[in-house]
Amino acid sequence: MSVSLRHLTCLAALLFSAVPAFSQSSSNGIAAIVNGNVITKSEVRDAVNAQEQMLRMQYQNDPGALQRELSSMRATALDGLIDRELVLAEFKRMGAAIKSQWVDDDVNGIIRESFKGNREAFVKELAESGMTLKKFRDMREKMMIVQAMRGKQAAEQPPATPAEVEAYYKKNVAKWRSGDMIKISTITIAKFSGEASATPASQRKMAEEIHSKLVKGADFATTAKTYSQDSHAEDGGAWDWMPRDQMKPSIANVAFNLKTGGLSGVIDDEAAYIIIACDAIKYGNSKPMNEVRQEIERAISNEKSKVVIDKWMEGLRKKAVIKKNGW
Incomplete structure (x- = not known):
């Protein structure tokens, strides 16, 4: 797999979508219906395929961890797509919109960074992987919406207190220890x-x-x-x-x-x-807390944001009409 295609796969996985791994004859039944919107079985399979590629690269030297991550990912793939549909529906309900120029700038940035500005090479690689430019652009737009909506919920979290930083350091001190x-x-x-x-x-x-x-x-x-x-x-x-x-x-x-x-x-x-x-x-010896304070503060902020986002998502699920058939 070329470096650029790995990059595309990674981007696709952020959306729980991916370069197709199955032929057009694959079963494309309904995996779930979310507020009237259909999620097909092939969409779930594509999502799983993309994330499998990422995990196999990430855990290539740790087979045990790879199997655990693969099992977890396969078990939650459909729920991930359902959550994406819920966020997109909430965005639409709010009457919000994302500027086309922002999406164009995002795609052009990918072409510039991963293909040295060669748009023709970018489109060719998309075609070879079974994806059109329009589909890729739509995927990026959905990803930007989901990220923006999640970011809005997680914004303005209170900063980590000294006590929280110290507790986190003590609990995770092995992360900064060597020898x-x-x-x-x-x-x-x-x-x-x-x-x-x-x-x-x-x-x-x-x-x-x-x-x-x-x-x-x-x-x-x-x-x-x-x-x-x-x-x-x-x-x-x-x-x-x-x-x-x-x-x-x-x-x-x-x-x-x-x-x-x-x-x-x-x-x-x-x-x-x-x-x-x-x-x-x-x-061995651990880095002193002051040297890793900023890293700890970011980690605590991420944990607090996750709590808020999880609560928000739970609220969206409770209000939604969801029918799961499995995939």
């Missing part, structure tokens, strides 16, 4: 052991049974020597000290959320099921 190291022990059960009777499902069941034994007090090292199938099994599953930034993100995220002596659940990690025991942690 963390950890000692862990692992029990690894391969999804495909080579035995004819073994399946991923049966191997997961074995991992869960092992986990149950550990929870009931079984010695981790002895259990690892008996069941684990990784290179550290003979050492009771024990690993040497490891810096966080050299660990696989899906493993590090679980391990560093454990307390010393803590035990993880069964982790589904690509080709294996893994159980982690945290043996010891050494935390």
